[in-house]
Amino acid sequence: MRACAFVMFGLLCSSYAHAREVPLERHQQGSWETDIGYTGVVRDGDTLHVSGVPCRGADMQAAVRDCYGKLTKILQQFDADSSQVVKETVFTTDMDGLIKAIPERKTFFVDGKYPAASWVQISRLFDAEAKLEVEWTVHLK
Template sequence: MRAYSLLVSGLLCAVPAAAAEVPLERHALGSWEADIGYSGVVRDGDTLYVSGVPCRGQDMQAAVRACYGELTKILQRFGADSSQVVKETAYTTDMDALVKAIPARKAFFADGRYPAASWVQVSRLFNAEDMLEVEWTVRLK
């Protein structure tokens, strides 16, 4: 038991102190974020946490193209692409329409490199006109 304790203690001591001191980077995507009280993107080392990007359109196909187009621009800002998206959460007010828009969504992920994903239907989003909101977790390296 003592050897195990020493091993664990040694492993804990081997973690560089600087790794724990790397500050989070907060990036605004729009001026409204400060009014509401959130950051559009938070970078924690090599991980990006992208807040939900809300979208609307004439129909769900248009909303999907708008959301994923905006998310792609965010990735490009950090030198990333869709293959680095590890987790997606999509909130929609119309799941049936989102399911029909799957081909439009899949077009944004090159070579079938899809993230882990959860899709949730909600009664409304922050802005009542929005049909879809998508958030991503992205690995930069």
């Protein structure tokens, strides 16, 4: 039994070591990221972590179009599409407005392949004029 545990531990350790052979890739989306101290997109093997993308617009529907348009461009940089988004977190200052904009948001997801999601209303975003901010986790094929 102990030999099995050592063998399993060795396999786990070697798998972890192999996984770390692929370095993280950091992709900045703008010069402001360095000023603030974050990276817009971090690639960890087959996973993209997309930092919150702030969105503006005259109303929530315009802000949703702005946001998901920016997110689609990020996906295109990695030859990906919205069907590969596995987790979405949306922060908004106006949940009622976001709920009304659900039909607009849904148009950005291919064939109704929606991600796991959390929507949170907050009092303010870093960009005080933004109506929402969306972050994604994406599985690359």
